[in-house]
Amino acid sequence: MSGLVPETMQKVAHAALGPRQGDKLKDLAHNTKDMTPEGRLTTDYGVKQSTADDWLKVASKDKTGPMLLEDPFARERIMRFDHERIPERVVHARGTGAFGKFKLLESIEDLTIAPVLTDTSRETPVFVRFSTVLGSRGSADTVRDVRGFATKFYTQEGNWDLVGNDIPVFFIQDAIKFPDVIHAGKPEPHNEVPQAQSAHNNFWDFQFNHTEATHMFMWSMSDRAIPRSYRMMQGFGVNTFTLINAKGERHFVKFTWTPELGVHSLVWDEALKLAGQDPDFHRKDLWEAIANGAFPKWKFGIQVIPEADEHKFDFDILDATKVWPEDLIPTRYIGEMELNRNVDEFFTQTEQIAFCTSHVVPGIGFSDDPLLQGRNFSYFDTQISRLGVNFQELPINRPVCPVMNFNRDGAMRHTITRGTVNYWPNRFEACPPASHQEGAYVEYAQKVVGMKARMRSEKFKDHFSQAQLFWNSMSPIEKQHIIRAFSFELDHCEDPVVYSRMVQRLADIDLNLAQTVAAAVGGEAPKEGRPNHGRRAPALSQLEFPGKPTIQARRVAILIADGYDQVAYDAAYAALSSAMATPLVVGPKRSRITAANGTSSTQPHHHLEGLRSTMVDALFIPGGAQSIDTLSRNGRALHWVREAFGHLKVIGATGEAVGFVEKAIGLPSVVVSSDGEAKESYGVITIKELRPESLKEAVQIAKGATGFMEKFFYGISQHRCWERELAGLNDMV
Numbered sequence: 080m081s082g083l084v085p086e087t088m089q090k091v092a093h094a095a096l097g098p099r100q101g102d103k104l105k106d107l108a109h110n111t112k113d114m115t116p117e118g119r120l121t122t123d124y125g126v127k128q129s130t131a132d133d134w135l136k137v138a139s140k141d142k143t144g145p146m147l148l149e150d151p152f153a154r155e156r157i158m159r160f161d162h163e164r165i166p167e168r169v170v171h172a173r174g175t176g177a178f179g180k181f182k183l184l185e186s187i188e189d190l191t192i193a194p195v196l197t198d199t200s201r202e203t204p205v206f207v208r209f210s211t212v213l214g215s216r217g218s219a220d221t222v223r224d225v226r227g228f229a230t231k232f233y234t235q236e237g238n239w240d241l242v243g244n245d246i247p248v249f250f251i252q253d254a255i256k257f258p259d260v261i262h263a264g265k266p267e268p269h270n271e272v273p274q275a276q277s278a279h280n281n282f283w284d285f286q287f288n289h290t291e292a293t294h295m296f297m298w299s300m301s302d303r304a305i306p307r308s309y310r311m312m313q314g315f316g317v318n319t320f321t322l323i324n325a326k327g328e329r330h331f332v333k334f335t336w337t338p339e340l341g342v343h344s345l346v347w348d349e350a351l352k353l354a355g356q357d358p359d360f361h362r363k364d365l366w367e368a369i370a371n372g373a374f375p376k377w378k379f380g381i382q383v384i385p386e387a388d389e390h391k392f393d394f395d396i397l398d399a400t401k402v403w404p405e406d407l408i409p410t411r412y413i414g415e416m417e418l419n420r421n422v423d424e425f426f427t428q429t430e431q432i433a434f435c436t437s438h439v440v441p442g443i444g445f446s447d448d449p450l451l452q453g454r455n456f457s458y459f460d461t462q463i464s465r466l467g468v469n470f471q472e473l474p475i476n477r478p479v480c481p482v483m484n485f486n487r488d489g490a491m492r493h494t495i496t497r498g499t500v501n502y503w504p505n506r507f508e509a510c511p512p513a514s515h516q517e518g519a520y521v522e523y524a525q526k527v528v529g530m531k532a533r534m535r536s537e538k539f540k541d542h543f544s545q546a547q548l549f550w551n552s553m554s555p556i557e558k559q560h561i562i563r564a565f566s567f568e569l570d571h572c573e574d575p576v577v578y579s580r581m582v583q584r585l586a587d588i589d590l591n592l593a594q595t596v597a598a599a600v601g602g603e604a605p606k607e608g609r610p611n612h613g614r615r616a617p618a619l620s621q622l623e624f625p626g627k628p629t630i631q632a633r634r635v636a637i638l639i640a641d642g643y644d645q646v647a648y649d650a651a652y653a654a655l656s657s658a659m660a661t662p663l664v665v666g667p668k669r670s671r672i673t674a675a676n677g678t679s680s681t682q683p684h685h686h687l688e689g690l691r692s693t694m695v696d697a698l699f700i701p702g703g704a705q706s707i708d709t710l711s712r713n714g715r716a717l718h719w720v721r722e723a724f725g726h727l728k729v730i731g732a733t734g735e736a737v738g739f740v741e742k743a744i745g746l747p748s749v750v751v752s753s754d755g756e757a758k759e760s761y762g763v764i765t766i767k768e769l770r771p772e773s774l775k776e777a778v779q780i781a782k783g784a785t786g787f788m789e790k791f792f793y794g795i796s797q798h799r800c801w802e803r804e805l806a807g808l809n810d811m812v
């Protein structure tokens with residue numbers, strides 16, 4: 080294969096394919112071609128062309144002259160280019176996706192007839208698209224926002240689209256309010272400012288006036304809205320769906336994805352900086368992890384309520400602004416999903432994928448959740464405007480099972496359906512409806528009696544209990560982050576009416592929260608708050624999901640300059656690589672850097688200006704007198720360490736580097752120098768000397784040979800050093 084097609088990606092991808100996942104990829108192969116040096120340049124109508132560089136001209140002596148409209152090749156190129164763009168998604172425009180597989184581990188045939196949820200021998204191909212909500216297609220990845228988590232299951236019974244978010248609740252209860260909540264959040268109408276931000280007057284004006292959003296805005300002010308990686312987010316179907324079993328019984332269900340790597344977030348200062356320093360941070364993170372074979376995985380869970388229990392709770396189970404607390408309705412994990420293949424082309428796959436909540440398979444149904452009902456209308460409609468009426472024929476969208484019906488024509492129809500009839504019933508009995516036994520979708524016979532009216536159930540009117548439940552369930556650190564998030568957001572609202580009223584609203588959740596934010600943003604501090612019911616639901620805290628302790632795909636910078644200690648460097652590099660982390664060597668320059676022994680040298684991946692500490696998870700600095708002397712006199716290097724410390728990142732230092740770390744963060748009591756044994760203090764791990772005899776031994780270090788790497792790796796696997804924040808040390812650098 081030529082270098083035109085990234086080989087690492089393809090190799091890993093094919094190795095990972097299971098028998099069934101191949102179904103969709105085989106299907107896509109019908110429309111896939113590779114760019115090759117053997118292929119020759121042609122027009123779209125197939126005629127070979129001798130140049131891609133010059134428009135046909137009337138040449139004068141000096142070879143200048145007017146261009147001829149006659150040139151069909153030039154015209155085709157320009158006109159095709161003029162029409163390359165399609166409307167971006169009206170929400171969730173910014174996103175990225177990957178292929179994978181879903182494996183059912185436990186049949187739930189007690190609840191549903193859907194084979195994707197009953198047949199454990201199956202492997203179902205999936206495509207997942209992650210996104211932010213408010214920003215346009217070119218906006219930054221790390222903004223504060225809800226993240227979309229949309230999964231298309233290509234089942235043998237048709238496509239099932241589970242279109243969820245990384246937050247389990249929503250801003251509105253009734254779909255009719257969707258244009259309002261989105262208009263309020265999007266850039267303001269008069270000047271189209273701000274981009275991809277909820278920190279503005281209109282967003283918070285709406286939140287105040289629309290109390291049902293209270294629970295959701297607590298989530299969006301929490302760390303859930305600034306994930307470290309798409310690989311480290313939960314996913315929630317949010318809406319209440321139903322499952323129908325062979326006996327015709329119906330259960331209400333909510334669907335959940337829980338990441339193997341745990342739920343982890345950026346810190347706010349990091350998120351802000353990354354938006355400028357690396358706007359594709361999440362997109363690249365997912366791509367690199369998959370390309371390197373560190374495939375992200377999620378457990379698939381369900382929460383189930385029998386139909387008869389619908390009214391047994393103090394909240395309405397059809398209200399999308401409420402969670403089903405896990406202590407009342409535990410999650411049953413029944414399957415897992417792995418993403419293991421990057422796309423071949425962004426536009427035709429990630430951009431053209433079209434999700435519709437209305438697309439479910441037999442055995443899965445809807446509920447009367449008024450948000451879901453409206454969504455079922457909206458998604459299909461939006462795809463028609465975005466992609467055209469034949470959007471389901473696009474390779475990425477078409478099912479892996481047969482499709483046959485009397486839908487015809489429309490712009491860009493591809494399928495050529497042979498036959499003389501295009502209606503039912505017809506004299507040939509062509510394309511008859513399927514029977515139940517043949518697997519037809521049969522709607523659940525739900526008895527409905529009622530008055531036609533615009534209304535809401537009484538329980539929908541409780542807008543504060545679960546907002547309090549969420550706040551009560553947060554750890555002290557999470558609470559602190561929420562306070563800071565409100566303080567940031569309301570500081571960006573210039574209109575005093577907006578921030579003053581919002582501060583009053585916060586007293587409906589917690590008086591201390593409201594008073595602290597009021598002091599920060601300048602609103603009048605409320606004197607009284609709404610009584611708090613005091614209940615907690617621990618699973619709402621993301622700290623309940625630490626995930627598997629691994630450093631796979633974590634980015635670790637190794638800071639060096641000329642004269643670095645090569646033994647420590649080699650040891651760390653080898654140990655990190657063997658643990659499937661990504662070591663990134665960073666120096667004052669990107670040209671080769673020579674080690675203290677004068678013979679070894681290395682080519683850094685980046686220089687200190689190019690890569691920033693925000694882009695890595697941890698930092699390792701080997702000693703070497705000359706190297707450390709250079710780094711100590713380099714403001715950017717000092718800032719690197721100081722910033723990483725402030726962002727609670729684990730820092731490993733050996734030999735002379737220990738003093739350098741101490742100088743950079745300016746907190747002598749924190750950095751413990753060590754003579755022999757490795758020492759750890761507030762996530763700074765130090766050792767005087769890292770001296771393995773050979774590279775082989777270096778790899779063993781990862782298993783604890785000296786204790787240094789063991790401590791360093793453990794620290795990285797814990798994501799951040801929270802003790803530092805609890806002690807207030809991060810605020811001091």
Ligand code: HDD
Pocket residue numbers: 168169170171174208209210226227228229242243244249253254255257316317318399432433434450453454457458459461462
């Ligand atoms: Fe939506 C896209 C998730 C409520 C209307 N939504 C969209 C995407 C996600 C969600 C993840 C991106 C899909 C992709 O990657 O292509 N939306 C949600 C969740 C909701 C929700 C979890 C609450 C439970 N959405 C919602 C409502 C409406 C819409 C109430 C309209 C009544 N959503 C849309 C849309 C989008 C969309 C306008 C834009 C692009 C698209 O559908 O394909 O139709």
